[in-house]
Amino acid sequence: MIEVAGLRHCFGRREVLRDLTFSLEKGGFAFLTGPSGAGKSTLLRILHGSLPLQEGRAVAAGHDLAALRLSKLHQLRRDVAMVFQDFKILPERSVADNVALPLVVRGTPAARIERRVRSALTALRLTELANRPCAELAGGEQQRVAIARAVVAGPRLMLADEPTGNLDWDLSLRLLDILRQFSAHGTAILMATHNQALVAAAPDARIIRLERAAPDAATVPDAAAGPEEAP
Amino acid sequence: MTARLILSGLADLFRRPSMSLSVILGVFATVFLCGLLALAQVGLDGALAKGQGVLRFQVYWKPGVDAALTARQMDWMRALPGVIEAKAFSPEAAMAVMRGSLGGAAEPLLPGAVNPLPYTLLLGFAPPEHDDAFARQTLERLTAVDGVAEVRYNPAAIDAARSLGLLGSQAVLPLGAILALLVGLVVGNTVRLTLLRRREEFEIMRLVGAAESVIALPLVAGAAAMGFVGAGLAATALAFLWSAVAGQLAAAPLWLSLAAPPGWLWFALIAAPTAVSALAGVAAAMESRP
Ligand SMILES: Nc1ncnc2c1ncn2[C@@H]1O[C@H](COP(=O)(O)OP(=O)(O)OP(=O)(O)O)[C@@H](O)[C@H]1O
Ligand SMILES: [Mg+2]
Numbered sequence: 432m433i434e435v436a437g438l439r440h441c442f443g444r445r446e447v448l449r450d451l452t453f454s455l456e457k458g459g460f461a462f463l464t465g466p467s468g469a470g471k472s473t474l475l476r477i478l479h480g481s482l483p484l485q486e487g488r489a490v491a492a493g494h495d496l497a498a499l500r501l502s503k504l505h506q507l508r509r510d511v512a513m514v515f516q517d518f519k520i521l522p523e524r525s526v527a528d529n530v531a532l533p534l535v536v537r538g539t540p541a542a543r544i545e546r547r548v549r550s551a552l553t554a555l556r557l558t559e560l561a562n563r564p565c566a567e568l569a570g571g572e573q574q575r576v577a578i579a580r581a582v583v584a585g586p587r588l589m590l591a592d593e594p595t596g597n598l599d600w601d602l603s604l605r606l607l608d609i610l611r612q613f614s615a616h617g618t619a620i621l622m623a624t625h626n627q628a629l630v631a632a633a634p635d636a637r638i639i640r641l642e643r644a645a646p647d648a649a650t651v652p653d654a655a656a657g658p659e660e661a662p
Numbered sequence: 663m664t665a666r667l668i669l670s671g672l673a674d675l676f677r678r679p680s681m682s683l684s685v686i687l688g689v690f691a692t693v694f695l696c697g698l699l700a701l702a703q704v705g706l707d708g709a710l711a712k713g714q715g716v717l718r719f720q721v722y723w724k725p726g727v728d729a730a731l732t733a734r735q736m737d738w739m740r741a742l743p744g745v746i747e748a749k750a751f752s753p754e755a756a757m758a759v760m761r762g763s764l765g766g767a768a769e770p771l772l773p774g775a776v777n778p779l780p781y782t783l784l785l786g787f788a789p790p791e792h793d794d795a796f797a798r799q800t801l802e803r804l805t806a807v808d809g810v811a812e813v814r815y816n817p818a819a820i821d822a823a824r825s826l827g828l829l830g831s832q833a834v835l836p837l838g839a840i841l842a843l844l845v846g847l848v849v850g851n852t853v854r855l856t857l858l859r860r861r862e863e864f865e866i867m868r869l870v871g872a873a874e875s876v877i878a879l880p881l882v883a884g885a886a887a888m889g890f891v892g893a894g895l896a897a898t899a900l901a902f903l904w905s906a907v908a909g910q911l912a913a914a915p916l917w918l919s920l921a922a923p924p925g926w927l928w929f930a931l932i933a934a935p936t937a938v939s940a941l942a943g944v945a946a947a948m949e950s951r952p
Contacts, residue, residue, distance in 0.1 A: 481869070501951070508871040519866050536872035538663035580870065 432457050432588050432619035433478065438487035440473055447473050451487070453639050455621060457587070460614040462630050463623040465641030471623035472516060474641070475590045478621070479513045480504050492587040492619075509537065512586035514594045518577040522566035526557055526576050529565055533584040551583040554609060570597035578606065582613055589613065591622040595629060603629055611636075664879065671880030672887055674856075681852065682888055688848040689892025689935055690899075696841040697900045697931045703834055704923045716746065716786045717797055717815070721804055723781040724811040725753075732781045735807055739785060742800070747786035753779040780811060845892075845935050849885050850942030856881060857950045868952070878947035882940055889939025893932045900931070 433455040440448040447470040455461050463471050476482040478491045480499055489496040492510035499507060512533070520529045530551055534544045552558045555575040565573055574597045581589055591610065595603035607629060614620045621639075624630065630638060675682040721739065723732055729752075740748045756779045787800060797815065804813045857864065864877050904923065 479869075502874070505868070505871050505873040505876075508869065513869065515869075519869060521863055521866060532867065533870040536867050536870060536876050538666065538876075584871070 432459065432492055433621060434488065434490040435474075435478075436488040438474075438477070438484075438489055440470065440477060440482070440485050448477075448641070451641075455588075455619050455637070457619055458614050458617045459637065460611055460620045460633070461622070461637035461639050462633070463621055463639050463641065464625070464627075464630060466643045467625070469641035469643045471641055472592050475513065475592050475621070475623060478588075479511055479590055480507045505536075509533075509584065510586060511588045511590060512581040512584065514574075514577050514581045514589070514591040516592040516596065518573050520565050520573060520576055520580070523564055525562050525564055526568070526579075527552065527561040529576050530557075530579045530583050533580060537584065539584075547583050547585075551579040554582070555579040571599070571602060574598060575606075578609075582618070586618060588619045588621070591620065593623055593625065595624060595626055600628075604632060607633060667876060667879040668883040671883035674880060675884050675887060681855075682884075685848055685852045685888045686892040686895070689845050689889055689939065690896045692841045692844045692848070693893045693896035693931060693935050694899055696838055697896055698903075699834060699837060700927060700931070701900060701904055701923055704927060716788060717800070719785045719787070719800065719804055720814040721783045721785065721807075721810055722812045722814075723809050725778055725780050727781065727809040732809065735809065736781075736783050739783060739804065739807075742785075742787075742803070744787040744796075744800075745785055746788045747784075749784040751782050753781060756782070842934065842938050845889065845938045846942040846945075849889055849939040850946045852888075853881050853885050853943045853946035854949070856884075857946060861950075864950070874947075874951055878944065881947050882943035885943030885946075886936050886940035890932065890936040893935035897928055897931045901928070 433453070435454065436452045438448055438451040439446065451474070453461075463474065465471055473482065477484055477489060477496065480491075480494075480496065484496040484499075491507065494503075494507040494510065496507075521532075527548055531544050531548045534547060539547075549558075552561055555578055557572070557575055557579055560568065560572060565576055568576065574594060578591070578594055581591070589610075594610070595606055598606060603626065610620050610622065611633065630636070736748075736750055739745070785804075787796075801813055801815050804810065864872075867877060868874075
């Protein structure tokens with residue numbers, strides 16, 4: 432579902448990702464960890480087609496990012512859903528409208544949209560809030576809206592950027608449980624998190640660890656690569 | 663899907679009614695102006711084509727002349743060499759037309775009184791040779807008839823009209839182009855404004871898998887609709903104006919009958935701004951692509 436080999440990414444002269452190689456199979460679940468600034472969001476954005484692939488190889492849900500054309504970007508994003516660190520939900524729209532958006536832009540029939548939105552809201556325990564504008568919700572509730580939106584269309588791969596960042600411990604655990612259920616149903620999930628306790632709560636999950644790159648690209652040692660190598 | 667996107671684009675217009683209305687008004691004003699010029703051109707062309715090579719004289723009798731004598735004089739004039747058209751109006755007929763065009767307003771002024779309108783005859787000659795002598799001689803013969811008050815003949819006016827028409831036909835194309843540009847700018851900038859205002863929304867739609875067409879189609883449909891409504895209103899207003907003016911011209915004292923503007927002109931007046939608006943929408947949407 433994800434294949435990354437020899438991936439390198441720089442912002443200007445600053446190297447953020449270096450010689451990164453890993454893979455994630457269909458229905459697999461992996462944590463993406465590393466200190467702040469290690470490039471977790473950067474990697475997820477590359478896999479989601481929001482940042483161009485600079486060097487190396489990256490394939491997400493069968494889409495080769497090196498060959499990705501702008502006119503085909505939406506096809507990648509229909510297979511690869513993302514939970515954003517800053518949610519990216521529409522504050523003035525209702526919870527149900529936000530969750531329905533990926534289906535609406537695909538032209539899904541209304542009856543089917545309603546059914547899928549209802550089950551996504553149920554899974555994330557948002558049914559009560561369905562008609563509330565998102566601006567009125569607490570941070571944790573907004574985060575759950577973002578997750579419901581990511582799962583609603585049944586993506587093949589889900590990239591989650593700190594999806595528990597605004598949740599308390601109990602909710603975090605429950606969310607982890609929900610995500611693992613989705614992955615058991617065939618959705619591969621790559622979840623970036625700082626939360627070591629959460630990582631420890633899923634001991635069987637794979638861990639892809641990024642190290643913070645040195646500020647000057649020239650002095651970077653061979654430490655930026657994740658320890659997980661492709662099998 | 664396509665129909666749904668188009669419908670959502672139309673629904674969006676009602677979400678910002680004041681903005682949509684101001685764009686429609688802008689298109690209306692532009693198309694109305696352009697249409698006015700085109701119609702004037704068409705009317706003038708028609709009038710000139712009819713008058714090409716024809717000398718026209720309008721003969722007015724004094725009020726209260728003897729009807730039988732006037733009728734005989736008119737018959738004589740109709741039989742003059744070179745006459746190809748003649749249109750006579752009796753005071754009664756003229757009054758009827760005036761009533762028609764003035765409505766009831768003319769009524770209370772004139773009940774039972776002597777009809778103050780004169781007999782009049784419009785004569786068109788095909789001159790044997792295009793020379794001033796013929797025109798002058800005909801003018802003298804008509805003026806000399808007993809009971810005739812006045813004969814109007816003015817080729818100068820026709821020349822002036824012809825040169826005005828020429829000027830108009832030369833101005834129509836560049837003016838049309840400028841006005842098309844104006845329509846495009848008004849509509850295009852509005853779409854650009856919408857794109858800017860809803861930038862975050864469109865960005866999020868892209869992030870959850872919206873194709874560019876899903877974002878652009880409602881905008882283009884909305885733009886085309888605004889162009890269509892503005893141009894349709896302008897064409898309607900022009901049609902009313904045309905029928906009013908044509909009615910006025912067909913009455914005393916001009917008796918000019920204008921041919922109806924051709925169907926393609928109406929079609930162009932509506933189709934061109936709609937197409938320009940849609941294209942402006944497409945252009946604006948293309949610009950906004952990441
Ligand atoms: N658009 C950008 N332009 C320049 N530098 C950037 C840009 N985006 C990220 N960076 C830099 O790249 C590095 C990695 O950023 P990134 O957001 O991927 O880290 P992260 O691992 O997600 O951190 P966090 O855990 O705090 O979310 C940071 O030093 C950041 O400042
Ligand atoms: Mg991050």
